[in-house]
Amino acid sequence: MTSSDTAHSSRGRGGQRPPHGSERASDPTTLLRARDLKVTIADHPVIHGISFDIAPGEILALTGESGSGKSMTALAVMGLLPDRANATGSLTIGDGENLLALPEKKLCTLRGREMGMIFQEPMTALNPVQTIGRQVSETIRIHTAVPAREAEIRAAEMLARVGLPPDRFPLSRYPHELSGGQRQRVGIAMAIALRPRLLIADEPTTALDVTTQAQILDLLKSLVAEEGMSLLMITHDLAVVSDMADRIAVMNKGEIVEEAPAAQLFREMRHPYTRTLFEASQHRADLPPEQPRTEPLLKVEGARRAYALPRTRPFTARPTFEALKGVDLTLHRGERLGLVGESGCGKSTLTRAILGLEPLQGGTITAFGQQVSPDMPAATRAGLQVVFQDPYGSFNPRHRVRRLIAEPLHLLSDPPQGRARDEAVAEALTAVGLSPDDADRHIHAFSGGQRQRIAIARALILRPEVILFDEAVSALDVRVRAQILDLIADLSRDYGLAWLFISHDLTVVRSITDRVLVMQEGRIVEEGPTAQILDAPTHAYTRKLVAAAPRLPEIGKIST
Amino acid sequence: MLAYLTRRLTSLILSLAVASLEIFLVVEVAPGDPARFMLGINARPDTVAALRAELGLDVPRVERYLAWVGGMLTGDFGTSYTYRAPVTEMIADRLWVSLPLALYALALSTVLAFPAGLLAAAKRGRAGDYGVMAGTQLGIAIPNFWFAMLLVLLFAINLGWFSAGGFPGWENPALAIKSLTLPAVALALPQAAILARVLRSALIEITGEDFMRTARAKGLTRGQALWRHGLRNALIPVLTILGLQFSFLLAGAIIIEQVFFLPGLGRLIFQSISQRDLIVVESVVMLLVFAVIMVNFLTDLAYAIVDPRLRRRA
Known part of the structure; x- marks a missing residue:
């Protein structure tokens, strides 16, 4: 598949070697090689020079919190960074040229053929006005000269391969006729239609239910095993990759802080950040002991709710x-x-x-x-x-925090005014660990976690x-x-x-x-x-x- | 799809019924008696009464409404108070000018707007975009009658390519189209400017969608992704604007009709209002309402063709 590339004999990453083969012998089999990858967005650095390798048939998980740069790394490999972003360093697939130096035209011939990508949101990642058959066969048609009919046959094969057999999921289906998991399968079929050597999956199961997530992860694993693809898996969820990835790289603030074979990483956790993440993922809140049950506050009895659906044909009862x-x-x-x-x-x-x-x-x-x-x-x-x-x-977004938090007060028959209202807001903010001074700021000034605190303060004020x-x-x-x-x-x-x-x-x-x-x-x-x-x-x-x-x-x- | 169609059709018929009732009531309660207006202020009461009887103004309102609606359904719009001529013929004559003019202007506007909108979206933030944005800003800011006068000055007076106004009739179609060209251009320019801007912003919004990124990940270039995946998704707002523009062009061309001396619907309705020719006003307004509702119906159908998700909902 790849010709030998002995120029890079040393990995220079302090003994953190992939589990496949040994030293030099493994090098020709490196598929994706990232060296000193730096990304800036509008001159603000977001990735500070990271290096990693993926061997053929290997699954590398890139994990970290939001803003750690893991998705940017994936987009840099695809050459799909946002307009204001600039990437330096080197990224090579097999013995190819540095992807970062290639002109856009050349990159277009590689995307979809050499490297395919699956995205997080299956609900929005497909074009709503095109059939799934057309969207899958498009990958084939833009890279090869096969006639439309043959591209469709291959698209049907691909859809069957990802678990959407044509007898139940004809090519003429539209995305809105499929569930989230099924749409994600279509996304995978589009990405692997030409059997690229590298598959990148950016949080592919985050938007899915657990049972669907398990199925999609199984599918990805089997694709890697059977088609010999390499997989770069981006996820914030350590548990998702713990029994799937060959190696795990933990990213924090634009750097890879630790990289090791999966089992070894979980065993050793050399970097404190890795350990923090790990502990936080299975954090048990210190819940005060359960009190004996007294009177019921809320009682739902035999609740039924039916929605009327649009008529399937005129003048019939609505289902x-x-x-x-x-x-x-x-x-x-x-x-x-x-x-x-x-x-x-x-x-x-x-x-x-x-x-x-x-x-x-x-x-x-x-x-x-x-x-x-x-x-x-x-x-x-x-x-x-x-x-x-x-x-x-x-x-x-146009209201200040004070007004946002005080909103529910109108439910009271005698809502507090002036000082009393401000005090209620200050008390609610303090109760959720924020400062009373935050009342004068707008919501965009707060992080996700702080916003959730404000939401709790809003619920608490009454x-x-x-x-x-x-x-x-x-x-x-x-x-x-x-x-x-x-x-x-x-x-x-x-x-x-x-x-x-x-x-x-x-x-x-x-x-x-x-x-x-x-x-x-x-x-x-x-x-x-x-x-x-x-x-x-x-x-x-x-x-x-x-x-x-x-x-x-x-x-x-x-x-x- | 059938359910969608039935629903749209039902709403179309209901809208027409409500509109006819509203138009009739509004025109009825408007001050001014056509008979008195036609005879002048010094007319004797019995003369006025006689004319009222002749015009059918003395029968109860309900009967008059039913007669009016019934007439329209059979293609008989009544007789003009002022000209004593069948309204149907008057409208038909004018429609032969206004309808081709509106369609002509709409076609021109679309032909101008699509390339401009696509270009601006594809070259967003670069010279092409700025050019289109500046041009369309000008197109929106300058009133169409000013364009019309400039066009007359340049192409009719200085270059002599077109006549400065008037309409020769459809006996010679080439000549008719030629005489409608300058008015159509004057009407189309501001509409094209609006349409190009709507298309541009719709496309730019679509460019940020996840499925556009997916398309690029397959190996499509920016332009290919915009053309294959962006355009159809951006068509919904564009269709909405097109529908509105057609309705406007059909009746709103009155100033352009004046500038070019065209015997169109706009001038007819203007004259009828000033002469209290209520039966003509009612009929033309009803016709315009019908056109607007029909265009909305067609726009709804076009939505469903463009977006498969709408075929299910209603």
Whole structure:
């Protein structure tokens, strides 16, 4: 495949060698070679000279927190850096020329043929107005002179290869007719249509459910094994790559701080940053002991919610989709309750119903003895607050933090004014570990973790008895996530707060709840003490969820 | 797709019904009695009453409305109060000028706007983009009648390539098209400028989409990605603007019609309003509403053709 390249006999990386072969003999088999790669964006350095190799058929995982430069590294290899970015150093594939020195025209002939890339968001990574057949065959048609018909046949083969056989997924399908996992398979088919030697996957499973994630990871592994591709896998989630990657490189602030074969990295963790990351990923919040259950604060009984779908043909009854098929749930005073399930299971509908944002078609929801409905009195609403997932999208960017946090106060019959209002804001900010001075700033001045603190402050200002956390830590980096989980645990200790914590992440749910409900297709299929459910699930669906969840190697082996 | 079509069609018919009722009521309550206006202020009351009876103004409103709608459905728009001529013929004559002019201007505007918008988006932040942006800014800022006068000065008076105004009729199609050319250009320039800007910004927004990055990762050049994946996705806002422009061009050409002495719909409606020729006003307005609603219907269909996701929803 590659001709010999003996010029680079020394790796110069202090004995951190790939597990494949030995010294010189392994060099001709280096597929991707990065040397002193530097990237600046608008003259601001984001990657400070990193070097790494990937051997043919090897999986290298590049991991780190957001902003560490891992995605920029991937884009530099593809030559798809943003316009204002500038890359120096050397990047070679096989015995090819330095990619960074190649003109754009030449790069276009390499992309898709020599190196393919899969992106994070399957929902937006495909062109919505083109069929999947056309999008997959396009990769073939722009690089080779094969006739359209033959390109289509090969596209169908590729789709079958990634698990979308043409009898069930004809080429004429549009992306919106597929699920997230299926779309990601189409993305993979496009990237590997010409069997490139290097495949780059940038957070390929981050947007997917755990069971789908497991399937996509399996597919990637089998592609590497069977097609002999090399894989550069970018992920923030150490657990995802722990049993998949041959080697792991940990990036922090534009540098590779540690690189080693996967098993060795988890065993040794030479760099303190690696250890910090590792510990943060399985952080257990210090939850105060569970109190005996007293009166129920929130009661959902037989909740049913059906949505009318568009008519399939004129003048027929509209079909309905039942998002909630009779859900029962009780949250007691001070209780920490979790709700897990995959996307589309009805978690969000249930959240919205509990907040009184959705009418029910059956069953009742009561909070503090009052009926919950879209037209419930403000006082009832004030007792139920929520923290959403996206710390970037859930604030009005034009308002100052003071106004954002004070917003729920209008639910009170006699809202505090002037000094009293400012004091309430200051108190809420202090409670979430921010400074009262932050009240005068705008939301764009805050990081993701700080924004999530502000969201919690907004929920806290009414001193509610119940807060709903809807995937509230899912968008955060592991270290920030650990801090926010600690903060939430403190709220239980300081205010006796009860919560319903909705998440797809079993590790997080284990850390922050006493009792957990497992939801599937609009029904609660299993419920019980969190540890018991996650360690010894009885329902088949829970077992599937638990089995699919990526796990880090045992932390017990690491000295602290 | 069938459900989508049915839904659009139902909404089209309902809109027309509501619009006809509104137009009738608004024109009815407008001050001014056509009979009195036609006879002058010194007319005797019995003369006025006689004329009212002759014009059919003395029957109850409900009957008049039904007669009007029924007439329109059978192609009979009534008789003009002022000219005592069938309204259908009057409108048809004018439509033979206004409709070709609107289509001509729309075609010109599209032909000018697409290359300009694509060029500006592809060369974003470079000379080509600045050129297009400056040109379109000028196109939007300068009123179309000013363009019209400049065009007349240059091409009719100085160069003598076109006539300065008037319409010879369609007996000689080449001559008719020639006489519509300068007005069409004057109408098209501002519209093209708007359309080019809309296309540019739609394309630039699309360029930031994830699927454009995916396209580039397959090995498409910037231009290829823009052409193959960007353009069709950018068409939705462009179609919206095109639909609005057609409606505007059909009736809004009144100033251009004046500059070029064209017997178009705009002038007809202007004259009818000043002469209280209510039956003509009602009919022309109704016709324009019909055109707008039809264009919206066609735009909706075009959306569904461009974007497969819309075929399901309604």
